[in-house]
Amino acid sequence: MNAVLNHDHAARFLEDLREPGAPYFSPSAFSDALHISTQRLAELAKVHRTTTTRSPDAEKLQDYLRGAASVLAIAVELTGGDRQRAVFWFRNVPLMELDGRTAEQLVADGLAEGVRDYLINLSAGATG
Numbered sequence: 001m002n003a004v005l006n007h008d009h010a011a012r013f014l015e016d017l018r019e020p021g022a023p024y025f026s027p028s029a030f031s032d033a034l035h036i037s038t039q040r041l042a043e044l045a046k047v048h049r050t051t052t053t054r055s056p057d058a059e060k061l062q063d064y065l066r067g068a069a070s071v072l073a074i075a076v077e078l079t080g081g082d083r084q085r086a087v088f089w090f091r092n093v094p095l096m097e098l099d100g101r102t103a104e105q106l107v108a109d110g111l112a113e114g115v116r117d118y119l120i121n122l123s124a125g126a127t128g
Contacts, residue, residue, distance in 0.1 A: 009081035010073035017069050019056065025065035027052035033072075034087055044068075044108040067112030071103050074119040 017033060019026040031038050031052070038052040045051075045064035052061065068090075075086035094100045095118065103115045 007077065010077045013076045013083060013086075014069055014073050017065070022057070024057045024062050025069055027056045027061065027065065030065055030068070033083070034091065044104065046108070064107070067110070068104075068107045071107055071112055071115045071119065074116060074123070075103070078119065078123055 017025050017029050019029070027038055027041055031041050034041075036044075039049045042049045042052050042061075045061045047058060047061050047064075051058050055061070072086055072090055075089055076083055079085040079089070090103045092102060094102055095106070095115075098106060098111075098114065098118060106112070106115050
């Protein structure tokens with residue numbers, strides 16, 4: 001990933017994930033951005049499958065979405081604004097320094113802060 005950071009890319013990405021007119025992230029916008037079903041999103045957030053549509057502001061769901069969005073925003077910055085590349089990385093690239101699991105798996109297990117720290121170190125030139 002490119003180490004040039006442009007916070008405009010991240011801000012636009014995060015805004016696109018927000019529920020219009022609401023102070024929380026939209027499960028459907030998030031699912032669309034990641035090319036996953038809302039059922040898969042519910043699995044990752046560890047909530048009931050109907051929570052994404054019936055209670056999109058549920059605390060547990062929003063905790064997952066905040067963590068994932070924060071990691072994805074940094075990844076979008078690191079890819080120079082290439083959202084598809086950032087999403088691909090988030091979902092598919094095993095992070096050897098973090099147990100060989102993907103960012104998606106780590107965030108689902110409540111480890112978003114560790115992934116953010118990893119990305120920040122990576123952007124600063126750290127190699128692991």
